[in-house]
Amino acid sequence: MPDEAPSTAHAHRVTPKVSYHHGDLRAQLIAAVRELVETYGPDGFSVAEAARRAGVSSAAPYKHFKDRPEILRGVVSEAMDRLRAAMEAGAAAHPVGSLEAVAAVGQAYVDFARAEPGVFRLVFSLTEGHENAPDLLTKGARCFGVVVHAVAACLDLPPDNPDVQRRAYMLWSFVHGHSFLHIDMKTKVTTAEIDDWDYLLGISHAVLASAARS
């Protein structure tokens, strides 16, 4: 080769990204976007900045994603997977059919929102993503399915029972609202102290024990 003697330089390139094709750029980009979304909010990310943080040229992301929205969808998809896993783990930590199992699903939800408020918000701000990404809709429905499952077990009814669906939705909206209020208003707007677990148990009891409505 006309290049200089490679002998000395040949040794070991200590830089971790020695490889031209670096391992998993897609995953690294998603991680970078998550970071950006947490720092600057759901719309405060740019493809360019994400690429910069992944240590790659600004054109590189387009080898893995069609365009900017697709990157967002990738982040949301991955986040929903983690959210569902957390909810399932919460339920699994308590006896099947117990009120605690229901509350634990809610606790996982709230914990996720608190740990990743930016991503959490992003998941629910994909107004345009609905039509474009049926797989995201599916994943959302699966998350809801975890709630339905816990409620059904608790009430000893089949998951498709209307009353189960209704109460599961009530619980979900409750927990969803609590999560959002929590991350939106770090400054408390109420004088009452809220302990999550107590609160979620109380909610679960109020919703599941109240008289069935038509």
Place this chain on the structure above:
Amino acid sequence: MPDEAPSTAHAHRVTPKVSYHHGDLRAQLIAAVRELVETYGPDGFSVAEAARRAGVSSAAPYKHFKDRPEILRGVVSEAMDRLRAAMEAGAAAHPVGSLEAVAAVGQAYVDFARAEPGVFRLVFSLTEGHENAPDLLTKGARCFGVVVHAVAACLDLPPDNPDVQRRAYMLWSFVHGHSFLHIDMKTKVTTAEIDDWDYLLGISHAVLASAARS
């Protein structure tokens, strides 16, 4: 002009919305931004486009607002005023202390979210606005105050009673979650049909009638 009497107490300036050059550009800009936010989402507005829609040059907005964030804050402030007014009107349409009055506050909240989903989302996505705008915090607290008031009347307890605060927060998070889920997932994720008024009455009953917790 002859409409003077500057030293007397009743020195009321007639001509409430004096048209200098353009009429009330400030209000028109806010209206334009509301429109943009509804169309393109909370972050999908630009100062330039708002000015365009108001029929003025792109520099004109800076005669009324310091910068872009201040415009957003103006929109949110105005929206919170309308939201509170709607909640108060809802409560006032039913007997003081009735469960219906409580549910009507929630209904007004949900109605607002459904009528202006973009603005509604914007109100709750001002992550940075908290420190910058104490007046927005105050307005938010006042909105919550409407809920507290209705709950206090219903339970016949003072508004600063911890149980009142706790139940008001529960109701709020419930309604907040329902509102968000409603505007986020137009496609229903549950098989159960939700009638708002029934639903809100049920919620109010479940929250206010359940046994008091420590």
Place this chain on the structure above:
DNA sequence: TGTACATCAGTGAACGCGCGTTCACTGATGTAC
């Protein structure tokens, strides 16, 4: 085993664009005298 080749994840330069904001200005308005 070595070699030729197709594949494909990267580069880096370039593009057009719309944005936020500033600037000196203009001309209508309200007021003091």
Place this chain on the structure above:
DNA sequence: TGTACATCAGTGAACGCGCGTTCACTGATGTAC
């Protein structure tokens, strides 16, 4: 009452910027023979 003046909400041109995306390319990798 008329006039001179200060005020201020507008203009329109200009700026620098970072963005999303495209493009021809490069060179490492895996595989068929």
